[in-house]
Amino acid sequence: MSTPRFLDLPPGAAPQKIETPLGTFAALEALPVNGVVERWPALLVPGLTGSKEDFIAVLMTLAQSGRRVVAVDLRGQYETPGPDDPSAYTCAALGADVDTLAQIVGGGEAVHLVGHSFGGLVAREAVIDGRTKFASFTLMSSGPGAIEGLRAHNGRKILEEVPELGLEHVWQTRFEPAALADDVTPEIRQFLHRRLLSNSPTALIHMAEQALTMRDRTDELAEMELPTLVLYGEHDDGWPPESQSEMAARLGAESVVVPGAVHSPAVEAPETTATALVRFWNTAETHHRETRSLG
Template identity: 70%
Template sequence: MSTPRFLTLPPGVTPTRIETPRGTFAALEALPGSGIAERGPALLVPGLTGSKEDFIAVLQTLAQSGRRIVAIDLKGQYETPGPDDRGAYACGELGADIDVLAGVIGDGEPVHLVGHSFGGLVTRAAVIDGTHRFASYTMMATGPVGITGRRAKGGRKILEEATDLGLEHLWQTRFEPEALASGVSDDIMAFLRKRMLANSPTALAAMAEQCLEIDDRTEELQEAGVPMLVLFGEHDDGWAPELQAATAERLEADCVVVPGAVHSPAVEAPETTASALVRFWNTAETLDQKSNKV
């Protein structure tokens, strides 16, 4: 579970809802101080048990690069409702949601896409399907296959208990003890509980299953022809840093290792993470402009 450092929205960041042909999505939107976005927009997608709030610490900095930044809740996550249909939460289906969101946010222009953890598996599906042309793609703390280590154990617990024993049980037996051990403040603790209980149990179970069992689609992703960045914490306890670095090499993608970060670089090292994203996006746009002139 990503734990936001704070919940107060910075200046220029507002909650909103985005209407699409595939439903309405809860979002946080950040705009430059001038209110005018001169560069390409970006869409940020959270991981399992996460939400748009996991990006609060980077939204303002990213927007100051002259962009509209939108972080969303996936269907079945926190403030975006979803159906009681396990098939609706397959990566391909959620990836189709990302396609239409990118179309709305970009108004027909390419969008920079960032997927964190499970959100990386969803966004990977969107990039591979080729429905929407993305300006760039960043895999943040995401591996090519099923998650391993300590977080795999947590994923199995969600898969086994979310629908049978309920989210209150999961909160009390796993997430609350972890949050207490991390020493989070009372207001953050209250938010984490509210967020957990607002999720769809069906969605959490389906997402957890895919986190554990997803197939390697790196070769398909490589063929997408999109500038790519693999970014992860040096102490990632989800997918091993060595595995993520190897994935970057396979993709011939840029690779950034965030010092001191674990599985949530946008929370644990926001300035470093935001700077790496802006630098990558600027480079991708420059290369695109040059190719269009040829």
């Protein structure tokens, strides 16, 4: 289990509520501590059982590159409320939420979009639907189709256990033992417990179903011709590293393997991850300026 390295927000970061026509979304916003916002903003989308807090360790470094950086909870996830309607939790519906959030965060500017794990599948929908102007797209520990391996096993257990036994049972039998095995501190265990139980069971069940059944849309993503980065841990236990490397080749995308990381590079290797993102974003912006000047 990967957990936020700390719960205290870094300098320049603060909790926010983003009001949209679709509802209110909980977020963490980070701004440069020194200097000014002079580059395009970034929107960070978490994975299935995660939340905006999974990006805490990278927020300050990302913002210090001269950007507004916003991490969100998806609909039905942790501090963002969601309905009991299963159709609200398809990747397409959640992708439409990301479109709306990106348009608000961007305020007319292009936005760098990052999707972690299941959040990558959701963010991919927002890119492919073509409704929003994105500066770049990063798939972080996210693969071409349905999730595999240990993470797929955990997703199937969510489908089997949550409807009948509830979220507290899942915490006691799965999440808590994993946290104890990883020597997670009592403070973070308390946070993880609160976060899991705050999820909408309907959301969790149907997001897990989406993660387990998502079809490969790599070719459709490649047609968007958007600067894309595929970033993953060398020991990823969701989508195999080989699968993510192959996806990057199909996309013609840059591929970054984070040494020592498993499924959550932003938690397990935050400085390596943040440095790779900033370099990729800067390159994408430079390429855009050069292309525009030639046009």
